[in-house]
Amino acid sequence: MRSLVYAAPGKVEWHEAIEPVLQGDYEALVVPVAASRCNFDIALISGGLPLRPPFPIGHEAVVRVVSIGDSVTSVRPGDIAVVVWHIACGVCDRCLRGVTGHCREVPPGSGYGVGGPWGGLFDDLVRVPFADAMLTPVPAGVEPREFSAAGDGLGLGHAIVSRNTHLQPERVAVFGGGEHGLYQVAFAVALGMPYVAYADPDPERRSIAGNLGAHAVAASPDQLDGTFGLIIAVGANADWLYGTIGMLEPEGVIECVGGHFADMRLPGFLSYLNGATVRFGLGNNGPHVRPTIDVVSQGLIRPSTIWAAEIDWEDLPEAYTAEPRKLVALRNQTTA
Numbered sequence: 001m002r003s004l005v006y007a008a009p010g011k012v013e014w015h016e017a018i019e020p021v022l023q024g025d026y027e028a029l030v031v032p033v034a035a036s037r038c039n040f041d042i043a044l045i046s047g048g049l050p051l052r053p054p055f056p057i058g059h060e061a062v063v064r065v066v067s068i069g070d071s072v073t074s075v076r077p078g079d080i081a082v083v084v085w086h087i088a089c090g091v092c093d094r095c096l097r098g099v100t101g102h103c104r105e106v107p108p109g110s111g112y113g114v115g116g117p118w119g120g121l122f123d124d125l126v127r128v129p130f131a132d133a134m135l136t137p138v139p140a141g142v143e144p145r146e147f148s149a150a151g152d153g154l155g156l157g158h159a160i161v162s163r164n165t166h167l168q169p170e171r172v173a174v175f176g177g178g179e180h181g182l183y184q185v186a187f188a189v190a191l192g193m194p195y196v197a198y199a200d201p202d203p204e205r206r207s208i209a210g211n212l213g214a215h216a217v218a219a220s221p222d223q224l225d226g227t228f229g230l231i232i233a234v235g236a237n238a239d240w241l242y243g244t245i246g247m248l249e250p251e252g253v254i255e256c257v258g259g260h261f262a263d264m265r266l267p268g269f270l271s272y273l274n275g276a277t278v279r280f281g282l283g284n285n286g287p288h289v290r291p292t293i294d295v296v297s298q299g300l301i302r303p304s305t306i307w308a309a310e311i312d313w314e315d316l317p318e319a320y321t322a323e324p325r326k327l328v329a330l331r332n333q334t335t336a
């Protein structure tokens with residue numbers, strides 16, 4: 001079978017790989033039918049992360065189930081389902097308390113497309129080791145492509161916003177970067193945040209954020225006035241993060257989506273005075289796949305209209321390094 005491989009910094013190409021097989025009763029084999037490039041991968045393939053190539057890439061997809069083990073109950077062959085990006089059993093203590101990105105059954109950081117033994121979600125065939133926990137069927141009536149990022153980047157919109165609704169922030173700020181900031185805006189609006197400001201140097205994304213319902217669009221955070229009870233900082237901009245502490249309402253929360261991978265400085269005394277909470281960390285998407293599917297199914301968010309570029313599966317190697325917008329690849333169903 002073919003596998004899309006991050007071969008070297010700046011280079012993505014098809015490689016031949018051994019087809020996976022079912023290895024237990026709780027597993028499934030799936031074919032990705034629409035898969036997207038996460039903004040994380042742009043940093044990854046630039047060589048900017050401590051993950052050394054070569055390895056299969058891709059960790060966002062909606063899939064068709066091909067075969068299942070005898071104990072799988074959540075999906076059947078032929079179903080279209082979202083696969084979550086991380087490997088998670090669903091039944092260990094960590095999975096049960098919702099931190100599914102840290103499942104005890106697998107080594108830290110286990111997921112598709114990040115260098116482990118699980119392959120990538122542009123592979124022709126993918127093994128899902130815990131099918132009931134990792135696959136969520138999607139409803140008919142909505143194009144499967146709309147769900148390609150529901151198990152990762154789009155789902156992070158629900159994960160981040162929903163875990164901060166208890167703060168009841170009067171004002172939310174999103175610092176953009178890639179598609180992640182726009183997904184955060186979309187969920188902040190969809191989940192009822194009354195005022196969402198958006199800062200991003202990119203004018204096209206600023207325009208889209210405005211259409212999604214964000215206010216006070218500006219090129220950088222220092223152009224925003226006032227304070228914010230919740231600040232969602234996307235894009236790993238350490239300078240922006242430093243200045244963010246002073247923009248926070250007392251006891252507010254800063255969420256860093258997409259991670260920071262280098263050491264950084266933070267203003268310690270100001271953080272103390274302001275009671276700042278800063279959260280980092282990979283996405284615990286497991287509990288948020290179903291709610292994300294529901295929001296899309298209800299028409300509250302339409303991902304294909306959010307800075308997306310749909311391409312043919314065959315064009316993946318070139319587009320992966322060249323297309324700046326959210327890249328969504330559609331597999332030719334007659335050959336899938």
Ligand SMILES: [Zn+2]
Nearest residue numbers: 038040152153
């Ligand atoms: Zn991702």
Ligand SMILES: [Zn+2]
Nearest residue numbers: 089092095103
């Ligand atoms: Zn687990």
